[in-house]
Amino acid sequence: MFAREELLRVGYVPDRDRIIGRDDEIRAVGKALGPAVRGGPPRNLLLYGKTGTGKSLVSKHMAREAGGRASDNGVDLIYQYVDCSNDDTETRAARELALGVRDTLDPDLSIPRKGIGAAEYFRHVWDLLDDHEVRSLIVILDEIDKLDGDDDILMTLSRAEESGKTDSYVGIIAISNKIQYRESIGERVDSSLQDREFVFHPYDATQLRQILENRRDAFQPDVLSADVIPKVAALAAREHGDARKAIDILRYAGAIAEESDSTQVLEQHIDHAMERAEADRFAELISGSTPHVKYILVALASLTIRRDEEEFAKQDIYSTYKQVCANEGSDPISWDRVSRLLKEQSFLGITESRHTGGGYEKGSYRVHSLNRDPEIVLKALDSRSDL
Ligand SMILES: Nc1ncnc2c1ncn2[C@@H]1O[C@H](COP(=O)(O)OP(=O)(O)OP(=O)(O)O)[C@@H](O)[C@H]1O
Numbered sequence: 001m002f003a004r005e006e007l008l009r010v011g012y013v014p015d016r017d018r019i020i021g022r023d024d025e026i027r028a029v030g031k032a033l034g035p036a037v038r039g040g041p042p043r044n045l046l047l048y049g050k051t052g053t054g055k056s057l058v059s060k061h062m063a064r065e066a067g068g069r070a071s072d073n074g075v076d077l078i079y080q081y082v083d084c085s086n087d088d089t090e091t092r093a094a095r096e097l098a099l100g101v102r103d104t105l106d107p108d109l110s111i112p113r114k115g116i117g118a119a120e121y122f123r124h125v126w127d128l129l130d131d132h133e134v135r136s137l138i139v140i141l142d143e144i145d146k147l148d149g150d151d152d153i154l155m156t157l158s159r160a161e162e163s164g165k166t167d168s169y170v171g172i173i174a175i176s177n178k179i180q181y182r183e184s185i186g187e188r189v190d191s192s193l194q195d196r197e198f199v200f201h202p203y204d205a206t207q208l209r210q211i212l213e214n215r216r217d218a219f220q221p222d223v224l225s226a227d228v229i230p231k232v233a234a235l236a237a238r239e240h241g242d243a244r245k246a247i248d249i250l251r252y253a254g255a256i257a258e259e260s261d262s263t264q265v266l267e268q269h270i271d272h273a274m275e276r277a278e279a280d281r282f283a284e285l286i287s288g289s290t291p292h293v294k295y296i297l298v299a300l301a302s303l304t305i306r307r308d309e310e311e312f313a314k315q316d317i318y319s320t321y322k323q324v325c326a327n328e329g330s331d332p333i334s335w336d337r338v339s340r341l342l343k344e345q346s347f348l349g350i351t352e353s354r355h356t357g358g359g360y361e362k363g364s365y366r367v368h369s370l371n372r373d374p375e376i377v378l379k380a381l382d383s384r385s386d387l
């Protein structure tokens with residue numbers, strides 16, 4: 001089925017001619033980085049937009065491009081990508097930055113992975129930049145809204161040159177898919193990022209179709225039947241305009257066709273693929289949850305299906321949860337703790353809860369519901385070996 005499956009993986013950064021419908025965005029990032037390519041100070045940028053709209057891709061692509069062009073001009077420009085969803089504290093993000101810069105400039109230099117704080121990691125960065133007479137450092141801070149606490153890292157980076165920490169220019173590309181992030185960043189930081197924001201919009205069906213067409217060579221020749229790409233593009237455009245999801249669906253359709261011993265990917269494989277892509281997202285969301293969180297979700301999903309109702313009170317959830325625990329050979333935790341875990345899940349948007357209006361003799365009590373398709377939840381949880 002597949003010839004080059006890696007073309008359908010998320011981390012893959014396609015060449016310029018495979019990046020579709022982001023000309024304005026590329027131009028905006030290019031404009032911010034342009035001065036740095038010629039040896040001047042880069043401008044900071046704040047990129048917004050829903051998930052799967054090409055923010056990470058365009059930033060990585062443009063940073064790489066800027067590095068190449070700068071070196072053609074005899075300018076020493078380096079860049080570092082920091083994923084703040086993995087490095088969700090300032091120290092971790094600073095460490096990631098320091099280790100990345102180290103790997104680019106002086107791989108043999110030893111920098112401790114533990115026991116030092118953000119300030120010291122930053123000092124390593126400034127020393128490295130100055131020792132190697134780097135003209136500009138571009139830092140991509142992806143998913144910056146995931147960073148705990150305040151905006152110290154933005155402050156430190158945006159003031160580095162001005163405050164004499166380093167002689168190099170430091171440019172920031174901050175990325176977020178939360179529009180509220182704009183309002184939440186402090187005023188001081190704001191002024192240095194001001195007027196430099198750019199919004200990435202969801203893709204339409206035509207763009208998604210081209211994005212998928214450009215990855216057709218992930219498959220063996222002729223295995224994609226003619227209607228597959230248009231159908232995936234249309235479905236994805238209608239639901240979200242998310243390129244990542246569209247690509248995921250195509251990859252799953254291929255995998256499902258393969259599993260069912262079909263020689264071609266057909267339209268009928270797509271529905272199944274959409275379901276699997278959704279289950280995948282859900283699994284990602286709850287990965288790292290404790291087994292009891294999973295038991296609670298299984299209980300809620302089973303109740304939803306079995307009773308064909310949506311909302312359940314404490315007694316129902318807890319007794320079903322205890323059954324799930326018994327099946328799993330695990331001791332149940334107290335209702336109070338279950339209730340706390342439910343609260344966390346509702347914070348993540350996986351479940352919801354509300355007070356009923358109560359009524360004569362009944363009083364008001366809390367009911368909980370699952371915010372996802374219960375079949376998908378069960379499937380996602382079943383497929384996990386720890387359940
Ligand atoms: N214009 C495009 N052309 C080709 N492929 C694209 C394009 N936009 C996005 N993709 C692909 O879609 C996937 C998602 O894109 P990307 O990771 O850049 O989205 P994002 O905006 O950063 O989303 P998130 O906010 O969830 O991080 C990647 O595999 C990427 O290669």
Ligand SMILES: [Mg+2]
Pocket residue numbers: 055056057142
């Ligand atoms: Mg991204």
